[in-house]
Amino acid sequence: MIKIRNVRKSFEEMEAVENVSIEVNNGSIYGLLGSNGAGKTTLLKLLAGIYVEDEGYVAIDGQPVFENPVIKERIFFIQDHPYFLPQYTVKQMAQFYQNIYSRWDDGRFEELAAIFEMDIHKKIHRFSKGIQRQAAFILALSARPEVLILDEPMDGLDPVMRKKVKSLLIDEVAEREMTILISSHNLREVEDLCDFIGIMHKGRMILEKDLDDLKTDTHKIQVAFKVSVPAIFDPLKILHKEKRGSIMICIVKGDAKEISSYVEQFKPVIFDMLPLTLEEIFIYEMGDIGYAVQNILG
Amino acid sequence: MFELDVRSRKPIYEQLVERLKELIITEVLTADEQLPSVRTLAHQLTINPNTIQKAYRELESQGYIYSIKGKGSFVSPATPNLNREKIEKVKSELSKLLSEAIYLGITKDELFNMIQELEAAIGGGIEDDQNP
Numbered sequence: 196m197i198k199i200r201n202v203r204k205s206f207e208e209m210e211a212v213e214n215v216s217i218e219v220n221n222g223s224i225y226g227l228l229g230s231n232g233a234g235k236t237t238l239l240k241l242l243a244g245i246y247v248e249d250e251g252y253v254a255i256d257g258q259p260v261f262e263n264p265v266i267k268e269r270i271f272f273i274q275d276h277p278y279f280l281p282q283y284t285v286k287q288m289a290q291f292y293q294n295i296y297s298r299w300d301d302g303r304f305e306e307l308a309a310i311f312e313m314d315i316h317k318k319i320h321r322f323s324k325g326i327q328r329q330a331a332f333i334l335a336l337s338a339r340p341e342v343l344i345l346d347e348p349m350d351g352l353d354p355v356m357r358k359k360v361k362s363l364l365i366d367e368v369a370e371r372e373m374t375i376l377i378s379s380h381n382l383r384e385v386e387d388l389c390d391f392i393g394i395m396h397k398g399r400m401i402l403e404k405d406l407d408d409l410k411t412d413t414h415k416i417q418v419a420f421k422v423s424v425p426a427i428f429d430p431l432k433i434l435h436k437e438k439r440g441s442i443m444i445c446i447v448k449g450d451a452k453e454i455s456s457y458v459e460q461f462k463p464v465i466f467d468m469l470p471l472t473l474e475e476i477f478i479y480e481m482g483d484i485g486y487a488v489q490n491i492l493g
Numbered sequence: 494m495f496e497l498d499v500r501s502r503k504p505i506y507e508q509l510v511e512r513l514k515e516l517i518i519t520e521v522l523t524a525d526e527q528l529p530s531v532r533t534l535a536h537q538l539t540i541n542p543n544t545i546q547k548a549y550r551e552l553e554s555q556g557y558i559y560s561i562k563g564k565g566s567f568v569s570p571a572t573p574n575l576n577r578e579k580i581e582k583v584k585s586e587l588s589k590l591l592s593e594a595i596y597l598g599i600t601k602d603e604l605f606n607m608i609q610e611l612e613a614a615i616g617g618g619i620e621d622d623q624n625p
Contacts, residue, residue: 222542222543223543224541224543358539361539362536362539365535365536365539365540365541365542366532366535366536368535368541368542368543369531369532369535369536369542370532387505387539387540387541388540388541389541390541390543390544390547406504407504407505407506407507407544407547410504411504411507469502470502470503470504471502472502
């Protein structure tokens with residue numbers, strides 16, 4: 196269980212993370228989303244024990260992470276630019292990690308190298324970006340971590356590799372309850388992987404929720420009426436409303452059945468109700484706090 | 494066993510519940526048949542095992558499946574509200590199509606003839622459906 200409580204971290208004048216608290220259960224896949232510069236990477240680095248928090252605490256199973264080798268041995272962090280020791284081959288990196296991670300599994304390493312068709316005797320820095328990322332995954336999964344922290348993990352991977360990596364991650368979660376924290380801008384990607392998401396903006400956590408709950412209680416509705424639109428929307432909890440010709444498009448919060456039975460009593464000519472995609476949720480939630488997508492044509 | 498549409502707007506967990514219900518209603522999955530384990534299904538569909546767990550819990554609370562500790566999940570033999578739910582769904586789809594048909598100018602008689610023809614072709618009787 197990961198617990199981050201009231202954590203604050205600033206760099207000189209800049210406050211990168213302000214008063215953030217999150218909890219992640221074992222075996223969960225947590226998606227950390229946010230605008231650029233929201234503090235996602237800082238938060239991940241705090242969790243990985245790379246940074247020390249200014250205030251609050253970061254703990255895994257009740258123990259602080261920073262400079263705690265016992266806990267850190269159970270974590271693996273793949274940064275947005277994976278780091279390898281200069282001039283090392285994949286095999287040499289594996290030997291390096293073997294000395295650090297007591298649960299390192301050599302059999303698993305061989306197996307993963309075969310799955311990815313990786314030449315483990317080649318120097319990593321000569322690989323392309325995508326292959327380097329694959330090497331990082333092979334090393335990470337061979338270390339058998341309990342917590343895997345991924346910063347923009349799919350960057351540079353082709354669709355086939357993405358699928359392969361995803362299914363490997365899911366297997367680890369299903370088989371031994373590995374916990375994953377994943378930060379990404381690619382919302383489509385996290386949408387089918389994560390069960391819980393947190394959205395950050397300017398160092399703060401603005402929304403944290405079970406993904407399915409989030410999707411089942413926010414809806415996009417399109418309605419049109421024969422006569423002019425009655426003022427029926429007042430009792431509904433509307434996040435966003437726009438008019439395109441005679442069709443109204445609204446983002447509404449609440450129970451799907453209640454909303455549709457409410458709207459239908461006004462006999463709309465067109466009435467469609469769609470669940471939101473994660474991308475839409477992200478955009479509307481961000482718009483709500485003033486981080487709107489500016490209309491360029493305005 | 495089946496595929497999910499990851500591009501669909503519907504939450505994956507809802508899709509899963511619906512798909513499994515469908516398989517149970519159509520008796521592709523028969524009574525007391527074991528469902529694939531969470532792990533297997535997660536691997537096959539490449540989706541989060543927690544989502545599958547949740548879908549199974551939902552199906553269990555709705556009475557479609559039951560689980561035995563340490564053994565897995567199984568299809569419930571008695572699912573009384575199966576038909577009712579399906580009927581509701583068909584009715585709502587029908588009313589959508591019918592209103593479109595009326596709007597396009599198909600007459601009541603034409604629709605009625607269609608129904609009669611279909612009924613003759615399928616040859617089903619009301620009594621049979623109620624006492625399967």
